[in-house]
Amino acid sequence: MPLVSTNRLHKFFGKNHVLRGIKLDVEEGEVVTIVGRSGSGKSTLLRTLNGLESIDDGIIEVDGAKLEVDCADAASLRALRLKVGMVFQQFNLFPHLSAGQNVMLAPQVVKGTAKSETEDIARRMLERVGLAEKFDAFPDQLSGGQQQRVAVARAIVNDPVIILGDEPTGNLDSRTAEEIMALFQDLNSAGKTVILVTHEQDIAEHCKRIIRFRDGHIISDEKVASPADARQILAKMPAGDEMVTHV
């Protein structure tokens, strides 16, 4: 059984037929990237995987949580979203909350975990992304790379099986991008399946599988023999001031 499986997936924006019958299976432990021209529907596909976009036909199944066209009720959407974490190009941290509170919010509100416990969880998550000391910092006091780390910590706090990233390195300089890729690779080693959308070839080369997209179709789907290792690349890069940490 694949971890993620979509079949006959169709999506329209008005008359714009954006996804044209996508069939995609992703196995547990993969790191998949979706590449393709601007407007080809990469983000839309990614966003259907956690119900951020509704679908007009087809079926999505993630680790047993199903979304179909006519039964996208609140309960199945919630079940799906608890299995999927997402990271954005613009980070989208909650600006009125500290880094720690950003991470704590979901367990507290969604799962009803006690506050003392969520604080421990949040500290652990921030430690995992190398930002333990920024627990009380607000998003506007953090660099782009640090914000994206907090976003990753927030995305994994519900312990999802999959992490989606829509151009998660698109707003970062190349060293910081490499650090975020190292983080994704670490998470993958720790058992998470990762699906990224990117524009950048060198980012795509970090992934185990590259899917090319054009006009709402998958036009190629290849395994990468030896994906680039972000930590090795970082080791060869001139030192930055952000510390790289271990998951």
Next chain:
Amino acid sequence: MMSFSLWDIVRNLLIGGALTLLLSLVAFVLGGATGMLVLLARIGKWRAPRALAQMHIELFQGTPLLLQLFTLFFGLSLFGLDVPAWLAAGLGLTLFTSAFLAEIWRGCVEAVPRGQWEASSCLAMTYWEQMRHVILPQAMRLSIAPTVGFAVQVVKGTAVTSIIGFAELTKTGSMIANATYQPFLVYSLVALGYFILCYPLSHYAQSLERKLHAAR
């Protein structure tokens, strides 16, 4: 003829001013609470409440406050309801305030970036959880300055209730002006009264606006 000392004039105006302040507070507090409900209905997913909220807003924004008060005051008495001036004034201003605040606040909610909705959706939060923990706190911060600014409009709006006979500052002023034959003095004092009520508010609104531009 009775003669009025300056103190008599000021004393009466102070009583009128106190009623103006009280009416403003009542209108603002009740109007704010009602406005919050109208806002939630207006931006919510349910069709009927949304349409009702929209009608409420358009009705009270699209007609003069004076006519709203007349309609309440004279209209309800047609149904045999004897509405005292204070009640019509309070009710009218509350409804007026609720419509404007709902619309101001809707602008603030819509100014919260879409990414905030998306990020909180991804965490499996429900609509109300998103509202309560993510959207409203940010919208509230945006709304402080325009809300305080609108409070000034409410204070000045209370003057209209003098027409239906509510003895707030303006009404008191016109009664004293008629009795003393010193309209210039009296109305100058009335204007000063409004200024004393409004100036701190508008000053506060401006400084808030500056502060919020500077801070996060």
